[in-house]
Amino acid sequence: MKVAFLGPKATFTDLAVREMFPSFEAIPYMTIPDCLDAVMEEKTDLALVPVENALEGSVNITLDYLVHEMKLPIVGEITAPIKQHLLVHPNHKENWEDVEIIYSHSHAIAQCHKFLHSTFKGIPCENMTSTAAAAKYLLEHPDNKMAAIANDLAAKEYGLTIAKSNIHDFNFNHTRFIILAKDTFEITDTHLPQKGYKTTVMVTLPSDRSGALHQVLSAFAWRKLNLSKIESRPMKTGLGNYFFIIDIEGQMDDVLIPGAMAELEALGCGVEVLGSYPYFQIEKGSE
Numbered sequence: 001m002k003v004a005f006l007g008p009k010a011t012f013t014d015l016a017v018r019e020m021f022p023s024f025e026a027i028p029y030m031t032i033p034d035c036l037d038a039v040m041e042e043k044t045d046l047a048l049v050p051v052e053n054a055l056e057g058s059v060n061i062t063l064d065y066l067v068h069e070m071k072l073p074i075v076g077e078i079t080a081p082i083k084q085h086l087l088v089h090p091n092h093k094e095n096w097e098d099v100e101i102i103y104s105h106s107h108a109i110a111q112c113h114k115f116l117h118s119t120f121k122g123i124p125c126e127n128m129t130s131t132a133a134a135a136k137y138l139l140e141h142p143d144n145k146m147a148a149i150a151n152d153l154a155a156k157e158y159g160l161t162i163a164k165s166n167i168h169d170f171n172f173n174h175t176r177f178i179i180l181a182k183d184t185f186e187i188t189d190t191h192l193p194q195k196g197y198k199t200t201v202m203v204t205l206p207s208d209r210s211g212a213l214h215q216v217l218s219a220f221a222w223r224k225l226n227l228s229k230i231e232s233r234p235m236k237t238g239l240g241n242y243f244f245i246i247d248i249e250g251q252m253d254d255v256l257i258p259g260a261m262a263e264l265e266a267l268g269c270g271v272e273v274l275g276s277y278p279y280f281q282i283e284k285g286s287e
């Protein structure tokens with residue numbers, strides 16, 4: 001079995017893959033759309049990509065690509081704790097505070113805003129495709145005064161020094177990753193305990209009807225269906241046009257979720273199931 005992940009080696013996504021699918025062949029891709037394309041083109045059986053971080057919110061490219069470009073079903077979810085460290089090339093370990101630029105994934109930079117503001121005020125931060133891509137870049141440019149924000153595995157993998165550990169602004173820093181397949185896929189091969197089931201639906205509202213979102217939410221509320229997330233994203237058809245991604249606690253073949261969906265359709269909403277899947281949790285991440 002093959003799984004595509006946001007690479008290169010030693011990203012947080014890689015750590016999640018190692019925990020979730022230790023016996024699979026894990027293949028790194030440089031971007032999230034590349035990972036989804038790999039599944040669509042049947043180069044891999046699965047893709048595992050980040051979708052939401054507790055400090056920074058949704059990974060929009062994942063949601064948007066799934067909704068607008070490529071409808072692959074979500075077949076699983078995994079949550080992992082995230083610890084961010086400041087890495088430098090060993091050549092600069094004594095004078096790490098003199099760095100002139102800091103590289104990382106945009107979410108990692110956002111997770112360390114307070115640290116960056118207090119320690120590196122005025123120093124530019126530049127986005128890379130992943131935290132490990134930033135670490136690898138440092139290794140390839142040993143003379144430049146640069147730092148990367150990444151995990152301890154990236155420090156080991158790319159021979160870098162941890163100049164300052166745990167620089168994320170809040171302790172509860174977790175990321176959710178989703179697992180995508182081309183068709184149905186049952187996750188059996190994992191040692192991680194299953195925490196429950198979720199169903200994710202995409203809902204579009206009938207245009208210009210007052211109270212439409214209220215009616216949508218009440219279809220779930222009176223059935224006592226617990227929603228764990230609701231996110232609005234632009235439809236990309238004009239200002240003010242949004243769709244909603246709603247995560248419901250529970251499995252699709254329960255009577256209640258099909259009932260709620262039928263009620264939404266009767267209200268004139270568009271409803272599409274993006275997946276009904278088990279979710280798992282890693283208790284302890286990389287240090």
Ligand SMILES: O=C(O)C(=O)Cc1ccccc1
Nearest residue numbers: 011012013105107108130131
């Ligand atoms: O860049 C990485 O290492 C990723 O896997 C994406 C990411 C970035 C920041 C927090 C969690 C995941």
